[in-house]
Amino acid sequence: MHLLLTSGGITNPSISDALVELLGKPIAESRALLIPTAMWGHPKCGPTFVRGSVTGAPPWHMPSLGWESVGVLELTALPSIGEERWVPWVREADVLLVDGGDATYLCHWMRESGLADLMPSLPDTVWVGVSAGSMVMTPRIGDDFVSWPSAPDDRTLGVVDFSIFPHLDHESMPENTLANAERWAAGIEGPSYAIDEQTAIKVTNGTTEVISEGHWKAFPA
Numbered sequence: 001m002h003l004l005l006t007s008g009g010i011t012n013p014s015i016s017d018a019l020v021e022l023l024g025k026p027i028a029e030s031r032a033l034l035i036p037t038a039m040w041g042h043p044k045c046g047p048t049f050v051r052g053s054v055t056g057a058p059p060w061h062m063p064s065l066g067w068e069s070v071g072v073l074e075l076t077a078l079p080s081i082g083e084e085r086w087v088p089w090v091r092e093a094d095v096l097l098v099d100g101g102d103a104t105y106l107c108h109w110m111r112e113s114g115l116a117d118l119m120p121s122l123p124d125t126v127w128v129g130v131s132a133g134s135m136v137m138t139p140r141i142g143d144d145f146v147s148w149p150s151a152p153d154d155r156t157l158g159v160v161d162f163s164i165f166p167h168l169d170h171e172s173m174p175e176n177t178l179a180n181a182e183r184w185a186a187g188i189e190g191p192s193y194a195i196d197e198q199t200a201i202k203v204t205n206g207t208t209e210v211i212s213e214g215h216w217k218a219f220p221a
Contacts, residue, residue, distance in 0.1 A: 001119055002126045002204045003159070005134035007166035008197030009062050012213040015200045016065075022126045022204060023094055030094040032067040037075040038098070038132040041105020041148040053099045062097045062128065075106075078113035090118060093125065100131030100166075103141050104151035110136065116157060131166045134201070138163045142184050160203055163192040168216065170197065178217065185219035192219045 002022040010016050023030050036053045039045035051057075054072055056064030063070045071089065073096070078086050090096070098106070110116040127137070135141045139158040142165075146154050165181040167173050181194035193201060198214025210216060 001122050001159075002124070002202075003137060004126060004128045004200055004202055005137060005160075005164060006128065006130055006200040007134070007164075007168070007195045008059075009130045010065060010128070012198050014211050014213050015198075018200060018202050018211045019095075019126070019128065022202070024124075025094075027066050029068055031092060032063070032070045032095045032097055033073040033089065033093045034063050034070060035073050035075060035096060035098045035106075035133070036101075037109050038101030038103065038106035038136070040076070041102035041108075042100075042132070043147055045101050049101075060099065062099070062130070067095075075109040075113040075115060078115070083114060087114075087118060090115070090125075091122070095126040095128055098127060098129045098133030098136070100133055102146070102148040102151075103132040103135040103156050104146055104154065105148040106132055106136045107156045108148075108151075110157065119159070135164050135166065139190060140188055142188055144180075144184055160208070161191065162201075162208070163188045163190060164201070165192065165194040168194045168196040168199075181217065182219070188219075189221070191221045193217070194219070 036050050039049050053060040136156045137159040138156055140163055141154050143154050165184050167176045170176050185192045195216045196214040199212040199216045202209045202211055
């Protein structure tokens with residue numbers, strides 16, 4: 001699976017170009033599935049947020065990029081309908097658009113649904129994460145980002161070997177300063193990145209590359 005791990009989605013031409021490169025074809029010829037599940041686990045999100053994510057209303061824009069087709073994959077529903085129905089939907093998709101919310105809640109449902117187990121068999125599928133949709137691929141998110149009360153700890157899937165501090169210096173998140181990112185990174189005990197809305201981390205074939213028209217900082221282990 002190819003990963004495009006973002007804080008705010010496809011927010012500038014450089015990130016858009018990276019997406020097209022990973023897809024290997026134009027967006028207009030690509031089939032997408034949107035996964036809004038993480039929103040249900042975050043206390044600041046709810047039905048209005050999920051509606052915005054699904055419809056592509058600002059600032060949730062990913063479904064509105066001009067895909068050949070866009071569907072919704074709600075992970076909490078999958079265990080009750082059977083793999084024979086939903087696995088073909090995932091295999092037919094070129095890209096999974098995974099929105100933000102709580103990464104530990106998303107991690108739980110990726111495991112419960114079976115999507116986490118399916119991922120290794122999807123070498124050509126592109127995963128575009130936004131915030132928690134990116135953080136779920138990391139080993140840990142740090143206690144500061146755990147909002148789901150039932151989360152056992154801050155551990156997530158560990159598909160990549162680094163952690164992500166999203167929304168760096170976001171105007172509506174005054175606590176997401178570089179100083180707080182440095183404090184957070186010191187507690188992660190592994191390599192990490194702080195990224196803003198104009199930055200993405202591309203991971204493909206074992207290579208990690210930062211794509212940015214904004215600002216970011218890497219923290220060594």
